[in-house]
Each structure stands twice: as structure tokens, then as C-alpha cells.
Amino acid sequence: MIERRRFPLARLTSGLPPARGLLPLILGLALWQAFGPRQSPYAPPPSAWWDSVRTMLHNGKLMPALGSTLVSFALAIVIAALVGGALGLLIGRSRTARRALGPLLEFCRGLQPPVIVPVAVLLLGYAESLKLLVVAWVAIWPILLNTASAASLLDELMLDIARTFRLDRITTLRKIIVPAVVPDFLLGLRVAVPLGIIITLLVEMLTSLPGIGSLIVISQRQFRSADVYGLLVVVGLMGFLINSLFAMAEQLLLRRWPPRAPSTR
């Protein structure tokens, strides 16, 4: 019990591979910097990437784009988590709902993320809400399906306990079902978060709505290759930060749950 309360930083980083593994990447970049052509139109050296990112920071291009992307992404994930979690609980706990909605949901999930974008453009026009809707639509499925499957596979013994204690439906939901479902819900969210980042970028690329995605495409169309490489690094860092923040939050939250058998991804 006391053991559980301590939460050393080491445990957060324990899942990471050893840092020595970064050597090939660093070596590659160093060689690129040392031997790559200075003024290459296609493969500018890493120092040029840095310069161009700094320029974009100074002329006020980078921050608004980054902000716009992050806000859309965060809002969409929140919507997807709320709607997906609620629908997942409903579908998982009700056999009738599962039978009735199953094929429709399966079909909706089967619609490929990139083709949702033109459909949304057609119906909504190039509006800011389009970004939100498309990202939420794509991010909702892993959350919904994970929650639903966890809720439907709930141990019957747990429900018997609820019945023994004569808990009403709300209390059963709050005390038995939701806690049992949370780890799988978070697992779904863990799939949805990187997917959400990708789709946010994709929507921006396809619709030229303001954001990092459209900034990269514009740089590419103007053949500013150093900008493209620099933005790629920025996007990578953004994804890394979001994912690791989420992983930490998940670990913190799941401290109070019993450990799960490690699943193979």
C-alpha cells in the first residue's frame, strides 16, 4: 500500500529503450551536416533546418499554426473521448443496442479517414468546425470499440456483487462498470491520440485550413525545403510530447487499478 503511493520518475521512463540506441540517428544527422551539400534544394543540412525554424518563429508563422493545430486536436480528442466513452458503455452493456447498431458502426468505422475529409468539405464547406468534426469522427472508433468490448466482457461476478449489495443502476454504473472499463477506455484513447494528430495534419493539408499541416504543404509548394525538414522535426517533437504526456497521465491514473497482463501490440 505504501509502495503504491511513491511514484518515482524512473518508472515513467522504464519503458523506454536505452538512449545508446540514438547513436545511429545522431551519427546519420552528423554525417549529413558534415558532408551534405550546403545549398542543396532537396536535402539541406540539419543546421539549415534549425535556421528556418528560427526564422519562422520570429516572423510569427510557426506559433499561430502550432496553436491552431493543438487546439483543434485537443478539442476533437475531448469530444471523441466523451462521445466514444458514453456510446461504448451503452453499446457494451446492451445486447439489443449492440445487435442493432453493430453493423452500422462497423460500416462507419470502415470508412477510411482520408475520404471523410472530402465528404465533410462537401457538407460543411471549408470551415474551422470541419477540422474538429473529422478528427473527432476518426478518433472516436478506437475509444468506442475498446470501451464497448470491455463493457460487454465485464465479469458477471462483478454484477452479482452489485446485485447482492442492491445497488441501483446509477451506482452500479459508477462503482462497478465504469472502473472496470477505464483501462480499456484509456487503451482506446492511446490509439486515438496519435491517430488524432495524424488526421489533424491531414485535414490541414487537404483543406489548407490554418495549421502546421498547411504550413508544411505551403513550404513544399514554394520549394523551401529547409522549412519542410524543420517543420517535420517540429511535428515530430509535438507528437512525441503529446504522446508522452498522455502516457504519463495514463500511468498516473492507472496507478489505482490492478496491473494488467502485458498485451502485444
Next chain:
Amino acid sequence: MPAPRAFSNEVGAGSREGAAAEQKPKAFRRFCETVKSFRPNLSGTLTILAVAALWEAAVRSGAIAFDYLPAPSAVFVAWVQLLLSGEMLVQTAHTLRAVLIGWVVASAIGIGLGLVLGFSALGRRYLLASLEVLRPLPAVAFLPLALLLFNFSLTTELVLIIYASIWPALINTMGGVMSVRARLYDVARTLRLSRAHTLIKVIMPAAAPAIVVGCRLSLGLTLVMAIIAEMLANPHGLGYAVVSELQAMQPQRMFAYVFFIGLLAIALNGALIGLSRRFLRGHAAARHD
């Protein structure tokens, strides 16, 4: 907890199948299984039909304010026209070709690297972190880069597809190899198998289910990336068709393509599940020791 349960199920299913095999001819047995497993989901079908009917009614009566929402019947008519004119077949052929080439190459690279990394702790120590830096980079962000380097071409499409689809195959193969039970290594040592033989005869069969799962995930990703690439970087195929119908303001044709792509994804996934069931009989049990 789930692992042993799955294991006992496998055993149960296997022995029942074995008992049935003694009694009836194979084809008949398979037919019986198909009939038994086919449960018409009436309420589910009704829901889909109801949604379609509602949509149709809403569009016809003008109850929906969207200007460009075609009725399902119009979408269906457009789909039949596209099929008959052969236009859809041409685009599908292009996309499928890119998907298959990309998938085979990506799977080969992914499985190869995954085997190396799963098998060798040294490889993991000195390479894994670099890969973990590259892996979360959203593959779509590489599209402008690929476009810069290879222009509007099939190469751009394939580069993007392959880059994105390597990861699931790699990660799953590595995970599969690393979760091979130590006991199996002991068996290999007892039989004095060489490293190569251990890999081929022990590790790969034991990791096969994980590898297949990885390749299946890769295939799904391949189609998505092909469509993305066709929308932005290679004006051919289904992805391009969707975008060009949008720009030509032909919503019913666009919806026909959208739904068709969805069906194609389901069909591809289903085909691969069928294939892996056929080739991996009994393997699920082996994996759980």
C-alpha cells in the same frame, strides 16, 4: 488472465473439430459450419436500412439544408454507372497495385528488421531508440518531403505507403519474437539447432501469429496511405477520383467512391483474415506455450 482462457478455448475448439472430422466429410462439415455461423442480424440490417430510408426521405423532401448531399439512390445509380463505364475499375486497379507493392515491400522490411531486433539484444540496444524517434513522426508529414524529392509520381506514393506501413509489421514481429517462451529456446538448445535453424524452425513459427497481425495492420494502413498519397501527390487511383469528383461537384459520384473505398478496406482485411486462418491453424495455441 486472458491468455490462459484463450488457450483453453483454442484447445476446446480444436478437439471438437477433430471429433467432427472423423464423422463427416470435410466439405460437408465446412458447409455446416458456415450455415451455423451465419446468424442473420435482423435488427442491425434494419437499422442500416432505416438510416438509408431516412436519408433518402430527408433529401427528397428537402428537409436537410445541405446543398450537396445526394440521396442514397442517386449514389447507387452513380456507382453502377461508374462500374459499367470501367472508370472505377481503372482507378481501383491503380490503387490496388500500389497497395500490394507497398504492402509486400513494407512487410518484408518490417519483418526483417523486426526479426533482427527481436532476436538480438545488441541490435535493440543500439538501434531501437533511433527507430522509436522516427516511428511516432506522423507519416502524412513526410508527404510534402516525398513530394519535394520525387515529384508527383507513383514513387512518391510508394515511398509514403512503405514508410508508414513498415512500423506495424516491425513492432509486432519484434514483440512476437521477444515473447517467444524461454522454454522453446531451451528446446532448440537441446536439439543443438544452429542460430539460423532456431530462427527458422522455432522462433518464426512461434512468432507467426504476431507477425500476421502486424502484416494485417500494415495492410489497413497501406490502403489509407495510398488514398492520402493519391489525393495530394499522385493524380491517379481512388483517392484522386474522390477529390476530382468533389472538385467537379459530382457529389453522388464522390459518395459512390467513398463507400466503395470503405467496402474495399473491409474486403482486403477479410481476405487477409481468411488467409491467415488457413495458414495458421493451431498456431494460436502454440504461441501461448
